[in-house]
Amino acid sequence: MCYLFLTIPNLFAIGILLKVIEHVANPAEFCKSLAALTVPDGATIISTINRSMRSYATAIVAAEYLLHWLPKGTHEWSSFLTPEELVLILQRANITVREMAGFVYNPLTGRWSLSDDISVNFIAFGTKNCQ
Numbered sequence: 001m002c003y004l005f006l007t008i009p010n011l012f013a014i015g016i017l018l019k020v021i022e023h024v025a026n027p028a029e030f031c032k033s034l035a036a037l038t039v040p041d042g043a044t045i046i047s048t049i050n051r052s053m054r055s056y057a058t059a060i061v062a063a064e065y066l067l068h069w070l071p072k073g074t075h076e077w078s079s080f081l082t083p084e085e086l087v088l089i090l091q092r093a094n095i096t097v098r099e100m101a102g103f104v105y106n107p108l109t110g111r112w113s114l115s116d117d118i119s120v121n122f123i124a125f126g127t128k129n130c131q
Helices: 027-036 053-066 083-092
Strands: 012-018 038-049 095-106 111-115 121-128
Touching (some): 027 038, 027 083, 038 083
Parallel strands (some): 012 038
Antiparallel strands (some): 095 121
């Protein structure tokens, strides 16, 4: 996983970070950097994995060890964020979460879709507050 932050403030109108934040060492600083690069009222979309027993069973045990969809050790359960933690981190970074939804995979169709179930994967949409 690789990412680069430029030092030019207010550069992007939208930041899309899918399945990244659970791999960074300091999610709060990561989100502050993201906010610094986002224009006022700019959008932020973040998807991640909830820190729940169900996510441990599906994202680690099933995906890494049983189904071998991912290399073993890709995820560390303690690095997952709950929806409440992500909202708080984003608020402290001057980003207001406007919507949140679950993100579920259907193995029969091979497709992802939005859901009310945020117990494993979820996605949040927020906007940077005007200063």
